[in-house]
């Protein structure tokens with residue numbers, strides 16, 4: 001059973017009790033709540049982000065979740081190179097993480113489908129200090145290599 005599932009079950013079982021505690025806490029901590037909200041409001045106002053849906057992670061504020069995603073993508077590719085290993089494509093929107101030895105599954109032990117994808121993969125790579133065995137490939141060369149048994153059709 002996953003942790004999330006366990007939490008869900010626990011919540012279902014103790015729903016009333018937990019709601020009760022939450023209400024009590026809110027009643028007794030009106031000030032705390034108010035101050036926290038006010039602080040957040042002022043911070044967002046200062047940054048001009050009141051009308052967006054900011055995404056806050058690790059104490060850093062991004063204007064939107066999308067901007068966080070593209071930021072993290074840039075971070076990863078500036079490490080592995082903003083250039084396809086095969087054809088030299090350098091438009092970030094076409095670029096992809098390519099596992100040189102097709103060992104993507106090793107990088108996702110414990111994941112449901114055995115693999116990290118997209119932003120989850122970028123986060124994993126950053127967290128693990130940019131493991132080796134990875135290169136930048138555009139979608140074409142990435143797929144081509146997979147279909148062609150490990151070598152991009154450009155090269156055969």
Ligand SMILES: [Zn+2]
Nearest residue numbers: 084087138141
């Ligand atoms: Zn390419």
Ligand SMILES: [Zn+2]
Nearest residue numbers: 086141152154
């Ligand atoms: Zn290629």
